[in-house]
Amino acid sequence: GQQVMQIPQYQHVQEGEDFTTYCNSSTTLSNIQWYKQRPGGHPVFLIQLVKSGEVKKQKRLTFQFGEAKKNSSLHITATQTTDVGTYFCAGPINTGNQFYFGTGTSLTVIP
Amino acid sequence: EAQVTQNPRYLITVTGKKLTVTCSQNMNHEYMSWYRQDPGLGLRQIYYSMNVEVTDKGDVPEGYKVSRKEKRNFPLILESPSPNQTSLYFCASSFGAGGPPDTQYFGPGTRLTVL
Numbered sequence: 001g002q003q004v005m006q007i008p009q010y011q012h013v014q015e016g017e018d019f020t021t022y023c024n025s026s027t028t029l030s031n032i033q034w035y036k037q038r039p040g041g042h043p044v045f046l047i048q049l050v051k052s053g054e055v056k057k058q059k060r061l062t063f064q065f066g067e068a069k070k071n072s073s074l075h076i077t078a079t080q081t082t083d084v085g086t087y088f089c090a091g092p093i094n095t096g097n098q099f100y101f102g103t104g105t106s107l108t109v110i111p
Numbered sequence: 112e113a114q115v116t117q118n119p120r121y122l123i124t125v126t127g128k129k130l131t132v133t134c135s136q137n138m139n140h141e142y143m144s145w146y147r148q149d150p151g152l153g154l155r156q157i158y159y160s161m162n163v164e165v166t167d168k169g170d171v172p173e174g175y176k177v178s179r180k181e182k183r184n185f186p187l188i189l190e191s192p193s194p195n196q197t198s199l200y201f202c203a204s205s206f207g208a209g210g211p212p213d214t215q216y217f218g219p220g221t222r223l224t225v226l
Binding site: 001002004006009030031033035042043044045048088090091092096097098099100101102103104 | 144169214218
């Protein structure tokens with residue numbers, strides 16, 4: 001079946017260091033979305049990318065959608081303690097309305 | 112305030128005792144969905160609904176039922192809960208507009224324990 005994997009599962013960084021999480025889907029996605037979930041909270045939408053090869057930036061966050069629309073990445077520059085949480089990629093496969101989430105990357109930022 | 116509400120937030124029950132988790136949104140969204148979240152597995156879609164009276168299975172529908180009689184409500188029903196349904200459940204909604212969802216808004220979650 002459809003799988004969306006993320007690596008790493010956990011990441012601990014010193015405040016100020018960069019962080020990257022990678023997302024890989026077994027099938028083509030029609031778009032990729034990224035969500036952030038703070039500890040004890042619910043997922044919150046960050047961004048959506050639709051086009052092959054698309055890159056978007058939100059302040060210190062850079063999102064990329066792969067050329068084949070099967071992978072994506074989120075890069076955070078100079079992490080802050082407010083970046084703590086679990087980051088999920090997600091999206092629908094190319095042919096349907098069912099929605100798939102990645103396995104998530106839990107980020108801990110050490111002050 | 113635009114929001115998705117779920118009730119109850121916490122529930123402890125016993126095997127076989129039917130339960131319903133309610134979900135309601137006030138944003139006139141067409142697409143609604145239920146997910147369960149388990150450690151290391153991310154969120155997995157249980158059921159989704161494109162509009163009133165239109166529901167479809169997600170990735171893990173076994174043991175669950177849903178209904179969509181009104182646009183704003185999308186209850187999740189466990190007819191005979193089992194311990195493997197112990198999980199954190201999220202309801203979400205999105206504009207959808209006849210296709211897959213764009214921005215999804217999530218409820219606060221329901222922590223279910225089945226003994």
